[in-house]
Amino acid sequence: MPPYGMNGRILWVDLTRGSYEVKEVPEEWYEKYLGGNGFATKILFDLVKEKIEAFSEENPVVITPGVFNGLPVPTGGKCQVTSISPLTGTFSDSTSGSPIGAELKYAGYDGLVILGRSENPVYISIRDEKVEIKDAEDLWGKTTHQTQDEVKKREGDPDTVVAAIGPAGENLVRFACVDSDHRQFGRGGLGAVWGWKRLKALAVRGTKSLHLADPQKALELLQKWTKVMRESSAYRDDTQYGTGEFLEWMNKDRGTFPTRNWQEGVFEERQKIDPYYWAPKYSIKNKACFGCPKPCGQLFVIEEGKYKGTALDGIEYETLFSLGSNLANPDVEAVAKANLLCDELGMDTISTGGVIGWAMESYERGVFTDDDTGGIKLTFGNPDALIEMIKKIAYREGIGDILAEGVKRAAERVGKGSEEWAVHVKGQEPPAYDVRGIKGMGLGFMVSHRGACHLKSGVYALELTGKFWKFEGVDRLSAKNKGYEIKEMEDFMAIYDTLGVCKFSRGIFLLDNFREIMKANLGVELGESELLRIGERLNNMKRVVNLRQGLTWKDDSLPKRLKTLPIPKGPSKGAVITPEEEEEMRRDYYRARGWREDGTVPEEKLRELGII
Amino acid sequence: MVKAIIGHPEKCTGCRLCEISCSLYHHGVSNPVLSYIQVHRKGVTVDVPLTCTHGEDCGEDFCMTVCPVSAIDRDENGVVKIDQDACIGCRICYQRCPMHVIRMIDDKAFKCDLCGGDPQCVKVCTAGAIEFVEIGEKEMEQIKRTKELVKEVF
Structure with a gap:
């Protein structure tokens, strides 16, 4: 029996055969993986037993609503698209606040898995139990927004939620995204995986009810936490700017x-x-x-x-x-x-x-000419x-x-020394945190399972302000003792991803705050340590998938520029992460994770976490 | 003067917590389809909260008027309510409602009853996009503006 607030069903679509199947979620999955991103992790862990190509029939595209999607949990609307990325070759989960996660819940599903490859462009239409794979030949070439508007018309219901790729996904741009309701599953090139599968769009309309363990209490908690958020200092910052x-x-x-x-x-x-x-x-x-x-x-x-x-x-x-x-x-x-x-x-x-x-740097350095551009x-x-x-x-x-x-x-293709200024980790271009001056975030970039990413560990605020949760006195300019910090924060954030809670609520919901919310909505009670355990399990499973994809400790590293060019001006002038610091942080993190020195995961660890 | 809930599309963010609150309070489940307030989105610029105006500006489509068995009436506080026992499920009110806020559940019509005077939806709207207010001239203008947007969305 699934917990309250969840459906117990995952929809599997095979684009090669043009067929679909609804499968029950195995009982133990709720306890071990919770749902949402947890289910996506388990599915990839099961399906990716050895290295696969991103552009392949066997690469699964998994769309999961956060556990709280569709429930009275303020900021609990985040959902994910997960797949093997054509940009990094790694496990890659991208989060969005699109209502499509909630709509999938209301349609009666806890997830959607898409395998195979269609011969012609199609879109998947889900209306409660009614699942159809529809022709999208004449939608191919349209922008993401044009596609969504057109598909809504065809589905005949303006409240249909649609996710779509644009020309970039169709043309297999390695960082193509999926747009849904003007929000994006932005990173990792998952839009290109859709494009390769000739999946132009996904349309969902759900009209079923989600039943709660204690509806009255759940409503009270919605009002309580909404008020807390309204009165928080974050409210003005977030809404005004x-x-x-x-x-x-x-x-x-x-x-x-x-x-x-x-x-x-x-x-x-x-x-x-x-x-x-x-x-x-x-x-x-x-x-x-x-x-x-x-x-x-x-x-x-x-x-x-x-x-x-x-x-x-x-x-x-x-x-x-x-x-x-x-x-x-x-x-x-x-x-x-x-x-x-x-x-x-x-x-x-x-x-x-x-x-x-x-x-631009390549052009200014003469690597590209006007002919090239x-x-x-x-x-x-x-x-x-x-x-x-x-x-x-x-x-x-x-x-x-x-x-x-x-x-x-x-940079590999162009050469001419341009690899010197190609800034990426595992092939993914980093987000807006100059880690030379935020060293713990640098470690976060190095070891994130989807390449350079600030969200998987979410340590930027902790590093920049010095404190968050159980951490205090953190020095952003030190590379010492960052392993445990990043490990714990990754486990914390894996829970946020799985429950589907926005990380901008991290100052409002510490993990123990979810206890009363989960009890009223799901009828399940879990405290911080139990949740962290699940987060740890999920992060280890993602690591195993990446090792199967051929990642080694060498990929847990920073680009040359961030190790050789100190920040030249400003409050962090002179800051850089040295190769020695990089190595120290990496070792520290592997130790904290209980992994071997070469970054592989010992069997005992997997058994300890109930993964095998 | 009639007191009702009016929507402000120019402030609505499309969060839809109002829908969840309404369905939870009245039906004990989370399901926007059962909510008597609905937010419809179009493109990136339009978020329209549709609410029951309790007779204001409904014209000849006013549910109380069109119901063939007089199952809809105002109570002592002026709140327009449906008597489910008298309702025959003909769906005329559902089809005529200019705000599209009548719900059919198991062949009975349901609508906003203002939650006994303390509307749940208004409680969770932080954007000020729904207002529980006496309908005066200014509010009537707002209702008319909203109805123009309804035409755009449907």
Whole structure:
């Protein structure tokens, strides 16, 4: 019997055969993996027994609602798409606040697994028990948003939730994303896996009820926690300015805001990309993820000028870096336009900015000529070049065909020393934390199971402020004793991912706060240590999948630039992670995890965690 | 004066906690389809909370008027309510409601009853996008604006 609030069913779709099957969730899965991201982990662990290619029939695409999706849990609306990434070759789970997770729950499922490959473009339509694979030939080529609008019309219900890829996914851009309701499963190139499978979109409509253990108590808790969130200090920051609220602080107080392809840690011309400047001017209202009473989303609208008519849910902190500071681009309207283009064409803004930053440096160093760029002046601070490049990448035109491979493969292909300034971990371009001055986050980047990522460990705030949860006195400029910190935070965040809770609630919900929420909603009581145990189990399973994919300890490393070029100016001037520090942090982390020195996982560990 | 809930699409974030609260309070489950308040989204710019105006600006489609068996009436507080015992499940009110907020459950019509004077949906809306208020001129304008948006969404 599934817990209250869950369905006990996972839908399996085979695109090769054009068939589907509903399977019961095995009883023990709830206790061991909880649900959501936990189920996705177990499914990949079971299916990926030896190395597989991302572009293959056997690569599963797993879509899972967070355990709390669709339940009265404020900020409990996050869901994931998980697969083997074409960018990193690793286990790659991407999170979004799209309502599609909740809708899947309301349709009666706790997950959706897609295998195989369709002969022709299709979209999957799920309406409660009614599952159909429908022709999408005439949708191929449309943007993510055009596709969603059209599919909603075809499904005949404006409340249908749709997820779709755009031309970038169709053209197998290695960092193509999936857009759903103007939110993105951004990272890892999962949109390209959909594209390879010729899966254009997923449409879900659910009309069933989720039954709770104690509905009255659950309603009380919804009101209680909504009030806590409304009265928190985070409320103003999140709603008024969005995720970029701390951008100025990152520059002025910490000097760890990556700039100009990671050449620097402070962006001098940041005034116009600072939300304190642009939100009052361009933001019309907030946009929320499903179930969030403190929405950070800004409805950014440009009403006149060169980019008139641009309207998007943005601009997020990461994109202010990737399409802004990383390209030395202070033109916020151009950043907004570029952001919208990425969303419409279906590309991760972080990787897009990462690879374009590399390309701009390559151009300035003479590695690319005007012939290579098709006449575009690919210089830092040129917003027109940015916009042109995005289109070229999505359609793999000219130099876009190289850039579409991601910075790692592009640099390998181009050579001429350009690997020196190709910044990535395991092939994934890093997010907006200059880890030279945030060393624990550097370890987080090194060992994250999906390549450079700030969310899997989520230690950036802890490192930058010095304290969070049970950690205190943390020194961002020290590489000492970071192993246990990153290990524990990864286990903590694995629970957030699995329950489907937004990480911006981390200051409000410590793991013990979930006890009463889980009891009222699911009829299950778990405390912090039990939850951390599950998180540890999941992180070890992800590690095993990656080892099967051929990862070694060498891949748990930082790019050359972050080990050889100290931050030149600002509050973190002189900061760099030395090779010795890199090695120390890696060893420390393996020790904390109970792994061998070569980064492999001993059988005893797997048995201890009940994985085998 | 009639007191009802009006929606402010210009503030609505689309979080839908109102829907969960309503279905939970009235039906003991989490299911937006059973909620008497619904948020409809279109593109990135439009989030419309549709609420029952308890007769304000319903015109000839007012459920109380169109019900063939007079199962819908105002109580002593002016709240428009459906008597499920008298309801014959003909669905006329469901089809005519200009805000699309009548629900059919097991062949009976259900609607917003303002939760006995303390609406649950309003409690969880942090955006100020739903307001429990006496319907005056300003509120009527808001209702009319919302109905224009309804045409866009459906």
